[in-house]
Amino acid sequence: MKYGRIRDTMAKKIKYGKITIVIFLTALIWIWSDLALDETLADRSAEVAIDESADPKLWVSFDQAPTADIRITLSGPHAAIASESRRLREGQIRRFVLDIVQEGMNKPGDYPLRLLPFLQKDKQIKQLGLKVESCEPKLLSVNVVELVKKSLTVECFNENGVSLKPESIEPSKIDMFVPENRRTAQVRLSRREIEQARLNALERKPYIELAEGQIREAAEPVRIKMPPEPDSLSDATVKVTKLGIALSPNLQGRYKVEITNMPEVIGPISIRATPSAKQAYEGMRYQVILEIDDEDTKLKDGRRELVYNFPEEFVGKDEIRLNQPRVQANFRLVELSTESP
Numbered sequence: 001m002k003y004g005r006i007r008d009t010m011a012k013k014i015k016y017g018k019i020t021i022v023i024f025l026t027a028l029i030w031i032w033s034d035l036a037l038d039e040t041l042a043d044r045s046a047e048v049a050i051d052e053s054a055d056p057k058l059w060v061s062f063d064q065a066p067t068a069d070i071r072i073t074l075s076g077p078h079a080a081i082a083s084e085s086r087r088l089r090e091g092q093i094r095r096f097v098l099d100i101v102q103e104g105m106n107k108p109g110d111y112p113l114r115l116l117p118f119l120q121k122d123k124q125i126k127q128l129g130l131k132v133e134s135c136e137p138k139l140l141s142v143n144v145v146e147l148v149k150k151s152l153t154v155e156c157f158n159e160n161g162v163s164l165k166p167e168s169i170e171p172s173k174i175d176m177f178v179p180e181n182r183r184t185a186q187v188r189l190s191r192r193e194i195e196q197a198r199l200n201a202l203e204r205k206p207y208i209e210l211a212e213g214q215i216r217e218a219a220e221p222v223r224i225k226m227p228p229e230p231d232s233l234s235d236a237t238v239k240v241t242k243l244g245i246a247l248s249p250n251l252q253g254r255y256k257v258e259i260t261n262m263p264e265v266i267g268p269i270s271i272r273a274t275p276s277a278k279q280a281y282e283g284m285r286y287q288v289i290l291e292i293d294d295e296d297t298k299l300k301d302g303r304r305e306l307v308y309n310f311p312e313e314f315v316g317k318d319e320i321r322l323n324q325p326r327v328q329a330n331f332r333l334v335e336l337s338t339e340s341p
Contacts (some may be wrong), residue, residue, distance in 0.1 A: 039081040040133070041074040046094040048115075048140065054100055057177050058108070059145040064211035068140050072119065076130040084130065096122055100144065108146040112139050147177035152185040154206045154222055159190045161325035165318050166197070167227040174218045178208055181293045185218060189226075197226040227318075233272040235323060240266040244286030244309065248294050255333040257292060265290070265306065270324040277314035284309050290329045302331045 049067045050060045062068040072094070074084060084094070096119055103118070105111045119125070119132040151173045156164040174185060185206035189197065196202055201223040207215045243266055245257055259265055269287060271278065281287065289307040296302045305326045314320045 038075045039078055041081050041084055043071050043073060044084075044088055044094070046070050046072045046096065048096045048098055048113075048118075051097050051099045055106060057147050057149075058100070058106070059147055059179070059210050059216075060098075060100055060105075061143050061145075061211065061214065062140055063143060064214070066211075066214045070115065070140075071136045073133045073135070074125075074130050075133050076128070080129045084128070094125075098142070100142070103142075105142055105144055108144050111142040111144065113142050114138070115140055145179065148180055149175055149177050150182065151175055152178065152183065152206070152208070155184050155186045156224060157186055157188050158194065159188060161188075163322050163326070164189065164194070164226070165321065167225045168201075168223075169225075170201075170223045172222075174206055174220065174222065176206075176208065176216070176218050178216075179210070179295075181295050182208055187222065187224060189224070194226055197224050198228060201225045232274060233319065233321065234274075236271050236273055236278045238269045238271060238278065238282055238287060240269060240287045241282075242286050244289040246289055246291045246307075248292060250294050251292060251297070251333070253336070255297065255335055257290070258332050258334055259290070260301075260330045260332070264327055265329050267327070269308065269322070271320060272323045273314070273320040277311065277320040280311040280314060281309075281320060284311065288327075290331065292331075292333070297333055300332065302333070303328050304331070305329075 047067045047069055048062070050062075054060055074081065076084075087094075098113070098118075100106050103111075103113065105113075115135050115138055116132065119135055122132075125132060152175075153173055154169050154171075156166050156169065158164055169187075176185060178185075185208050187204045187206050189202070189204070193202055193204075202225075203221040203223055205217045205221045207217045209215050243259075247255075247257065265288065271281070273281065286309050289309050290304065291307060292302075292304075305328050308322055308326075310320050310322075
């Protein structure tokens, strides 16, 4: 009788144990099934950027911009979607990098990039178990421009874009791959850096601006030494009496120049100069000149800094300087009709 009771008790324990295991396994299956279901993260911000390690002989952009803002919809397991949502809340938007060699765009020209297939083959997205379901826009325009190696004169500016006259820049010219019409590279110095350069030569890398917000640095730095602060110049304002336009001979008679920000272009000019230098500048036929190149015919809207036509004799003696940021002229070239009126 005693053994019978023990046997019944053990049977009940085994039965209860089996039931507990079955319940536990069932719960695990439901949890796994729930996690295995794909979730969607719709209409989120992302960007496509150019691979900066691309061929230095090429300038690659999205309509002259280094990145393109896009919207994407993602799908994937709960854990991956939750992690991506957390990244977005923290301000870390998803970034896709365009490798022009991999996409077969490593020759000069304009290319349409079908965005969805490009995004869907992203390795990092695949590693996270995510999939790009849709995107806007559907296409991006990729512009690839061939650059040429040129020797550029190095110019120096302060943090406000005002031209500086260094005592020396060594070397005074640097080699870079740049657009055909580029002639100079620049270095910008803060007020503190200018004061440091008056005492000891300062090393800085020159750069060019390919487009607004898109710069390219030289491989090597230059050494800049600034002269002692001049005390013979005073602040002055000069009115622009006439704007000069230097048009290439190839364009003369074929195009006219329309300037869309004329009030800025012919606005008063702030300078630092000696009295005689100011008087000579006021007497110049053109105080400012806009240079137009043959390549500008390819642009829908052009933009170029004005040339301040300071008298050479006073520039050589450092008796006149621009005391404001250089003004940029916004212009377009309008082809003249070849038909008789």
